[in-house]
Amino acid sequence: MKRFALGYCVFMLLVAAAGCKKAPGGPQGQLVGVQERPEWDHINPMGMVYIPSGTFQTGPGDQDLNNSLIQRTAMKSIQGFYMDETEITNNEYRQFVNYVRDSIAHTILGHFVESEGEDATQKIDWSYELDWSPGSEDVAGVQQMFYAGDDKFEGKTELDVNALKYAREWYDWKAAAKSENKGQARSTFIKKEETAIYPDTLCWVHDFSYSYNEPMTRNYFWHPSFDDYPVVGVNWNQGNAFCAWRSRLWNDYALQNGQTMNEEFRLPFEGEWEYAARGGLENAPYPWGGPYIRNRKGCLLANFKPGRGNYPEDGGFYTVRADSYHPNDYGLYNMAGNVAEWTSTAFYDNSYAFDADFNADIRKDAGAEDTPTMKRKVLRGGSWKDIAYELQTGTREWEYQDTSKAYIGFRTALTFLGRSIDDKY
Numbered sequence: 001m002k003r004f005a006l007g008y009c010v011f012m013l014l015v016a017a018a019g020c021k022k023a024p025g026g027p028q029g030q031l032v033g034v035q036e037r038p039e040w041d042h043i044n045p046m047g048m049v050y051i052p053s054g055t056f057q058t059g060p061g062d063q064d065l066n067n068s069l070i071q072r073t074a075m076k077s078i079q080g081f082y083m084d085e086t087e088i089t090n091n092e093y094r095q096f097v098n099y100v101r102d103s104i105a106h107t108i109l110g111h112f113v114e115s116e117g118e119d120a121t122q123k124i125d126w127s128y129e130l131d132w133s134p135g136s137e138d139v140a141g142v143q144q145m146f147y148a149g150d151d152k153f154e155g156k157t158e159l160d161v162n163a164l165k166y167a168r169e170w171y172d173w174k175a176a177a178k179s180e181n182k183g184q185a186r187s188t189f190i191k192k193e194e195t196a197i198y199p200d201t202l203c204w205v206h207d208f209s210y211s212y213n214e215p216m217t218r219n220y221f222w223h224p225s226f227d228d229y230p231v232v233g234v235n236w237n238q239g240n241a242f243c244a245w246r247s248r249l250w251n252d253y254a255l256q257n258g259q260t261m262n263e264e265f266r267l268p269f270e271g272e273w274e275y276a277a278r279g280g281l282e283n284a285p286y287p288w289g290g291p292y293i294r295n296r297k298g299c300l301l302a303n304f305k306p307g308r309g310n311y312p313e314d315g316g317f318y319t320v321r322a323d324s325y326h327p328n329d330y331g332l333y334n335m336a337g338n339v340a341e342w343t344s345t346a347f348y349d350n351s352y353a354f355d356a357d358f359n360a361d362i363r364k365d366a367g368a369e370d371t372p373t374m375k376r377k378v379l380r381g382g383s384w385k386d387i388a389y390e391l392q393t394g395t396r397e398w399e400y401q402d403t404s405k406a407y408i409g410f411r412t413a414l415t416f417l418g419r420s421i422d423d424k425y
Contacts, residue, residue: 038260042421045250045414048082049331050421056275057283058352059394077358078275080420083268084411086322086333087230087341088242090221093199096245100164100197105130105142161198168193168244174363191365195241199233200404207406216318216406228321230339230409236377236401239267239342239410246412268413269361270345270378270396277335277381277393279328285392287328287335293388301325302337303384304391311384318406319384336391339409340383347376347398366401375401383407 027035059073106112106124113123131138134157139146147153147160169192175181176189204216220226221233234242247264254261268276277287284290288301300306300314302325311317316324319338327333345351346364355362366374379397382390385407389395399408 040260040417042416042418043262045082047084047086048414049085050416051078051081051083051276051330052420053080054078054275054280056278058271058274072352074352075357076271076275076360078272079359080416080418081268081272082414082416083272083276083330083332084413085327085331087339087409087411089228089322090231091227093231093234093242094221096166096242097164097198099245099249100166101145101159102130104145104163105138108142108144109138162196164196164198165194166197166241166245168195168241170244172365193237193241195237197238197241199231199238200235201233203233203404203406213406228323229319230322230334232319232339232406232409233404234408234410235404236267236342236399238404240344242410243267243412263415263417265412265414267342267344267410269359269363270343270380271355271360272413273341273343273380274393276330276332277328279330279332279335281329285394287332287393288326293391302391303334304337304382305385305387316384335381336393337382337386338384339381339407340379340386340390340397340405341381342408342410343378343380345378346374347378347396372400377401379408 055075055077057073058076103124106126106128111125111128113125133139139157145159145163147158151160152158169190172189172191176184181188199221201217201221204213204220220229221231243265250265251261253259278284279287281287281289286293286301293302293304293306294300303314303316303320305311306313314337316338322338323333324338325334328335344361344363346362346366348362351362364374376398377400379399380395382388382392382395382397390397399405
């Protein structure tokens with residue numbers, strides 16, 4: 001009996017020890033999901049504010065009977081997202097321009113990080129600081145980037161801004177999702193585009209006949225006095241290129257520091273823009289509420305064209321600083337006036353009649369071969385040269401995607417990943 005009891009105890013110990021071993025596919029044979037996943041906490045992008053998920057009633061904000069025929073009121077739900085608290089400024093866009101300029105120069109000068117292996121690719125060595133002062137060795141080595149011959153003005157060494165182009169790739173998810181495209185090679189849906197990214201500074205002249213605006217052409221994008229003013233003269237394609245670059249800048253930093261990559265920056269879609277502009281106010285014609293465009297002291301609440309053309313009455317003449325006036329209840333500045341803003345949405349007169357009731361967006365990446373009608377993109381917010389009607393949260397306008405104007409800018413958006421910013425579990 002003693003020998004039996006001793007043998008039984010040894011047998012049970014062996015069984016217990018075997019049970020402690022890690023079972024294939026999961027610990028102790030339990031369903032626990034993949035372990036050692038990267039940690040994720042809510043991000044806080046600099047210069048952006050969080051817009052919570054919600055529902056709003058889209059459509060005209062006043063008794064605009066004619067416009068209501070193509071902007072039928074409807075309830076739309078929007079997923080939470082981040083949005084820039086101001087329009088993208090000259091100085092922020094200049095960071096993009098300088099990045100493209102420097103990347104071209106580094107490539108010409110052969111400043112690459114050494115890499116090994118069959119899949120090795122050339123990567124720019126950004127630790128090398130370029131010297132752009134006239135007469136420097138770096139400038140001498142990239143003479144093809146500057147105006148030469150008859151194109152030089154007063155003998156100055158000036159960059160040929162037409163050579164500043166940004167190459168980007170994106171995946172056409174809508175085309176890939178179509179049933180008729182099932183089984184197509186992945187390369188079919190990978191789109192590539194090279195975009196000239198320097199703002200059209202001549203827009204200040206060509207937009208307004210019989211008007212003296214040459215000082216704005218010469219100074220608006222580069223003079224320090226306009227650093228915090230919204231960038232203008234950028235078309236829809238350039239706005240998308242900026243978003244692609246900002247996403248790359250953001251994710252490259254995350255990868256280098258062992259962090260999880262994030263969703264990509266993009267232009268806001270139309271419903272998203274209107275929802276953010278309303279600031280949580282129901283049926284309000286303006287971001288501050290309304291129905292008036294002045295406060296109780298008689299001060300104008302946005303930068304636009306008051307009356308019959310009293311441009312300086314609102315405190316500005318052309319554009320003003322991107323953080324001027326009071327923000328709406330979401331903390332967004334100049335969602336009315338200053339500059340009209342690009343959205344990602346294609347413009348169709350009757351789109352409100354057939355788009356979805358959540359995250360409604362109609363996308364069309366029109367190419368050069370497409371008709372002008374297919375290149376129309378929705379503009380929102382009105383600008384410094386528009387009357388008060390254009391400032392209303394429900395007013396729709398459009399412009400061709402390859403057109404740049406002295407009164408059109410943009411801001412970016414970023415989809416929030418998760419249920420709510422307060423959801424920590």
